[in-house]
Amino acid sequence: MQNTLTLADIEIAVDGELAERDEIIRCIQNLALTPSGTVPLDREFGLDTSFMGMPIETAKNLLAIELINKIDRYEPRASVKEVDMTSSMDGQIRIRVVIESA
Template sequence: MTIDLKNITVAFDYADGEVADIKRCLETLYQTPEGTCPLDREFGLNTDFVGMPIDVAKNLFAVEIQDKTDRYEPRAMIKTINFTATSDGLLKAEVVITNG
């Protein structure tokens, strides 16, 4: 199994003036590997679960997305995280954001 952080989709179930800014911030957070931001090594997603069984990887991936969203983008509330596994072993995530 591999994870390409560029394949994380952010979707909203509402619209307001901040949606574009929140989406940009979340995409930056989700597409950054943890440890690569010089002034904040915890920024980004940790993918140490790559290579684990798919159900374990999905759960750890969801927890990582939830934890980092809560920490770095408090304006966003996750409604659901949907996963798709491709036949070539790529795990893709869709994060749906709600306003309450």
């Protein structure tokens, strides 16, 4: 079994009404698809990917914490209601983040 994580497999769902919905979703996707340390002047922007290569359950937990913390920090218009992850037999993780108005 491989321990791989494809960050392109992130679905952002909205619970309830959210002003500027499309813009917020784009911002969260940008945040989630950017490795931390790669943005000049804000090296903390993006996700810390140090959990890649770890056992799937450990990686899922660390990724959920990272997503919640970074969305709270960088997208004040939304708050994370739920992070749901499923893993396949080949080690891929499918991520679904449910957000609501902050």
